[in-house]
Amino acid sequence: MPEIIKNGQVHADEWTVLRLAADEDAAGAGLPAGRVIVPLAVWLARREALLPLAEAGVLGVWLAGSDDPAALAGDLPRLQLIAVDFPKFVDGRGYSIAALLRSRYGYGGELRAIGEVLRDQFFYMKRCGFDSMQPPAGRYTHAQLEAALASLRTFSEPYQGAVDVAEPLFRRRPHPAPAKEKA
Amino acid sequence: MYRYDEYDQHIVDERVAQYADQTARYLAGELGEDEFRPLRLQNGLYIQRHAPMLRIAVPYGNLRAEQLRMFAHIARTYDHGYGHFTTRQNLQYNWPKLEDVPEILRLLASVQMHAIQTSGNCIRNVTSDPFAGVAADELIDPRPWCEIVRQWSTFHPEFAYLPRKFKIAVNGAAEDRAAIQIHDIGLDLRRDAGGNVGFRVLVGGGLGRTPILGEEVASFVPWQQILNYCEAVLRVYNLHGRRDNAYKARIKILVKALGVEEFARQVEAEFVHLKDGPSTLTQAEIDRVAGRFTDPELAPLPPDEDYRARLADDKGFANWARRNVRGHQLSGYASVVLSLKKPGIAPGDITAEQFDAVADLCERHAQGEVRVLHEQNLAFASVREADLYDLWQQLRTLGLATPNIGLLTDIISCPGGDFCSLANAKSIPIALAIQDRFDDLDYLHDIGELELNISGCMNACGHHHVGHIGVLGVDKSGEEWYQVTIGGAQGENASLGKVIGPSFAAAEMPDVVESLIRSYVDNRNEGESFVDTVRRLGIEPFKTRVYAERASRQEERKTAHA
Ligand code: HEM
Ligand code: SF4
Numbered sequence: 203m204p205e206i207i208k209n210g211q212v213h214a215d216e217w218t219v220l221r222l223a224a225d226e227d228a229a230g231a232g233l234p235a236g237r238v239i240v241p242l243a244v245w246l247a248r249r250e251a252l253l254p255l256a257e258a259g260v261l262g263v264w265l266a267g268s269d270d271p272a273a274l275a276g277d278l279p280r281l282q283l284i285a286v287d288f289p290k291f292v293d294g295r296g297y298s299i300a301a302l303l304r305s306r307y308g309y310g311g312e313l314r315a316i317g318e319v320l321r322d323q324f325f326y327m328k329r330c331g332f333d334s335m336q337p338p339a340g341r342y343t344h345a346q347l348e349a350a351l352a353s354l355r356t357f358s359e360p361y362q363g364a365v366d367v368a369e370p371l372f373r374r375r376p377h378p379a380p381a382k383e384k385a
Numbered sequence: 386m387y388r389y390d391e392y393d394q395h396i397v398d399e400r401v402a403q404y405a406d407q408t409a410r411y412l413a414g415e416l417g418e419d420e421f422r423p424l425r426l427q428n429g430l431y432i433q434r435h436a437p438m439l440r441i442a443v444p445y446g447n448l449r450a451e452q453l454r455m456f457a458h459i460a461r462t463y464d465h466g467y468g469h470f471t472t473r474q475n476l477q478y479n480w481p482k483l484e485d486v487p488e489i490l491r492l493l494a495s496v497q498m499h500a501i502q503t504s505g506n507c508i509r510n511v512t513s514d515p516f517a518g519v520a521a522d523e524l525i526d527p528r529p530w531c532e533i534v535r536q537w538s539t540f541h542p543e544f545a546y547l548p549r550k551f552k553i554a555v556n557g558a559a560e561d562r563a564a565i566q567i568h569d570i571g572l573d574l575r576r577d578a579g580g581n582v583g584f585r586v587l588v589g590g591g592l593g594r595t596p597i598l599g600e601e602v603a604s605f606v607p608w609q610q611i612l613n614y615c616e617a618v619l620r621v622y623n624l625h626g627r628r629d630n631a632y633k634a635r636i637k638i639l640v641k642a643l644g645v646e647e648f649a650r651q652v653e654a655e656f657v658h659l660k661d662g663p664s665t666l667t668q669a670e671i672d673r674v675a676g677r678f679t680d681p682e683l684a685p686l687p688p689d690e691d692y693r694a695r696l697a698d699d700k701g702f703a704n705w706a707r708r709n710v711r712g713h714q715l716s717g718y719a720s721v722v723l724s725l726k727k728p729g730i731a732p733g734d735i736t737a738e739q740f741d742a743v744a745d746l747c748e749r750h751a752q753g754e755v756r757v758l759h760e761q762n763l764a765f766a767s768v769r770e771a772d773l774y775d776l777w778q779q780l781r782t783l784g785l786a787t788p789n790i791g792l793l794t795d796i797i798s799c800p801g802g803d804f805c806s807l808a809n810a811k812s813i814p815i816a817l818a819i820q821d822r823f824d825d826l827d828y829l830h831d832i833g834e835l836e837l838n839i840s841g842c843m844n845a846c847g848h849h850h851v852g853h854i855g856v857l858g859v860d861k862s863g864e865e866w867y868q869v870t871i872g873g874a875q876g877e878n879a880s881l882g883k884v885i886g887p888s889f890a891a892a893e894m895p896d897v898v899e900s901l902i903r904s905y906v907d908n909r910n911e912g913e914s915f916v917d918t919v920r921r922l923g924i925e926p927f928k929t930r931v932y933a934e935r936a937s938r939q940e941e942r943k944t945a946h947a
Contacts (some may be wrong), residue, residue, distance in 0.1 A: 266630075284687070292423050292506065294546025298623045301543050306658055322407060322416075322424055329542035356403050359392050361536040362612075362665045364543065370663060371392060371536070372670040 208334040267295035290315035304331035321350035331365035386447040395696040405487035429500030440503040440555030445513035445531040446474035446757035450744040457740035470733040474757040508538035514562040515756040525574040526555035529675040548626035549634035566879040592845035597637040617655035686717025689770035705788040723763040724787040728820040732798040733761030801841030808841035810858025810865035822895035851875040853916040872919040885928040906928040
């Protein structure tokens with residue numbers, strides 16, 4: 203079974219990500235058996251039929267970098283898993299999408315990074331609100347994935363606020379400002 | 386200048402560890418070439434012509450003596466004994482080995498320096514007025530604001546993988562020495578009618594293959610909200626900037642495509658949600674950051690009589706003072722520009738020995754501090770008038786007192802084909818040939834203010850579009866040619882130069898510049914600068930003269946060979 207990082211640990215994972223072929227119709231595409239994460243287009247085309255699966259916790263939705271998370275705003279309380287796709291690991295739209303889902307729309311379920319997800323991105327992903335990261339199948343061995351957990355903690359006190367810690371460092375500092383040093 | 390606190394130091398130390406681990410995983414084959422590239426770029430490491438090129442951040446151009454000494458040490462140990470200052474106020478080494486970079490970063494961290502985000506598609510080093518804090522025309526000191534933006538942008542998790550590079554500049558003076566119109570975001574500090582501090586925000590400036598001047602998207606953002614506002618701009622860009630074509634990925638293309646009104650509307654829609662959020666700045670934070678700028682308190686001094694007497698009876702000193710010494714907020718002090726444009730030396734190059742000597746000099750005469758200009762020169766911000774003569778003599782022995790600041794031979798140039806693998810043509814030899822032609826100081830002074838900028842390709846690292854004379858290396862069927870523009874300018878009246886016509890061979894360039902200068906000298910009004918003459922007359926008379934003289938030179942050569 204493939205492994206992912208979830209809540210700071212390595213986990214076996216039973217979800218399948220459905221990706222449509224270029225000519226495949228969202229309304230008609232077959233769903234694989236078991237837990238499945240469907241593209242936004244499939245969700246929007248068959249929302250009524252899929253809602254019970256989502257509410258039962260066996261269906262999630264994934265967003266592409268070009269998708270507007272506002273399209274899911276009304277459904278967020280019913281979804282237990284949303285994934286955001288990174289078509290290339292240098293495509294940073296997913297960070298903003300995650301931040302919007304968490305902070306603007308208040309999504310509280312599992313938020314998963316899928317696609318070209320590398321350990322060197324984990325820290326930023328966590329900060330933007332992802333609580334699970336799914337590297338491409340076979341990219342890391344179990345041991346490498348265990349080692350990669352360290353990447354979640356690369357920086358102990360980041361400067362700016364983000365989703366995980368909303369307050370920037372200047373609001374978190376324990377001590378009042380030091381007096382002006384005289385040179 | 387700003388001194389790190391324990392948090393700042395910790396972040397830089399953690400970066401050193403992170404990058405050492407990434408390099409090790411790359412060398413072990415665990416990280417692929419394509420995977421490692423963006424990581425090393427965000428650490429300033431390019432793979433270049435001779436070796437990797439390492440770009441070190443000089444935040445808003447401020448340096449201390451101990452940092453200069455570290456530059457000297459790194460230059461000696463890991464490079465060929467010199468470094469190169471860039472138009473982005475940073476320092477580059479051209480020869481370090483990839484394997485040595487973690488150790489170089491460790492050394493840098495020991496003097497509160499790093500190479501974070503000096504390259505790659507992220508928010509780059511913040512740039513500013515090199516005379517911040519001392520300029521006579523300053524309205525508000527931009528340095529604390531630069532530092533606040535630096536901290537906010539350092540490892541910003543949402544904006545580390547933008548569509549393209551992103552550059553922010555801050556100006557706080559009447560004259561714009563930070564070139565804010567050619568940055569992705571230009572922040573202009575100002576006061577509203579009630580005396581409150583805020584920012585005029587320009588977005589969408591940049592050079593490269595599509596040069597565009599930034600446009601105003603907000604006339605006044607109160608200081609408390611500036612990070613929220615920048616966050617809104619970056620988020621719109623991150624989500625909607627083009628990613629299909631690297632040449633169309635800069636924010637300037639998005640601003641143009643949407644139109645500045647629509648772009649500003651989208652930013653405003655985003656800003657509504659961020660306004661007054663946790664990133665809203667507090668007075669306590671501004672005071673804290675400002676308090677870490679350990680400027681000595683200088684007391685005004687009476688104007689120095691000796692200095693004035695020396696000016697009257699030493700022509701060499703007077704020449705230097707006229708070009709390289711600038712006014713200061715305080716009486717009895719001046720700012721001094723160290724010219725890195727000595728004839729025969731690549732613009733912006735500095736040796737390890739010079740680094741060490743400048744470190745000594747700034748400790749003796751300039752509170753241990755140095756500034757980097759985007760014109761690829763250095764400056765001492767505050768020197769007592771009484772010290773100027775002594776300082777001048779020492780700078781002269783170091784080869785740093787060429788009295789050419791703002792003159793034709795103060796050439797801005799990218800490294801071009803000698804170092805850069807993207808180049809279409811060489812830049813440095815062109816700069817040197819022009820400097821060589823104009824070696825008469827009196828003539829140079831007579832020509833007056835003239836900025837000549839050279840880039841080896843359309844990436845425009847030498848800012849050629851905004852040079853009064855701009856030179857661009859172009860490739861014509863495998864040969865190196867140079868296209869010339871005139872009428873560009875930086876600063877508050879920034880403009881993009883216009884191409885005068887077909888390009889020239891390298892050997893013609895000094896003649897071409899000479900034709901342009903002669904045309905100016907013949908046409909100028911009393912006291913009029915080169916660029917103002919171009920603005921008044923248009924490019925036509927210059928163009929005609931350049932190509933007519935070129936034709937007659939070619940004719941002469943034919944006759945001589947006949
Ligand atoms: C030698 C290695 C270098 C490489 C590979 C390099 C690469 C590039 C590229 C690709 C661009 C265009 C980016 C774009 O428009 O999206 C660019 C722009 C620029 N670079 Fe460099 N560069 C190098 C060195 C330098 C140096 C030495 C300087 C300063 C002397 C410099 C300063 C700049 C500036 C000012 C721009 C224009 C910024 C703008 O478009 O707004 N670069 N560089
Ligand atoms: S302008 Fe071109 S040649 Fe010059 S440094 Fe930049 S990329 Fe290289």
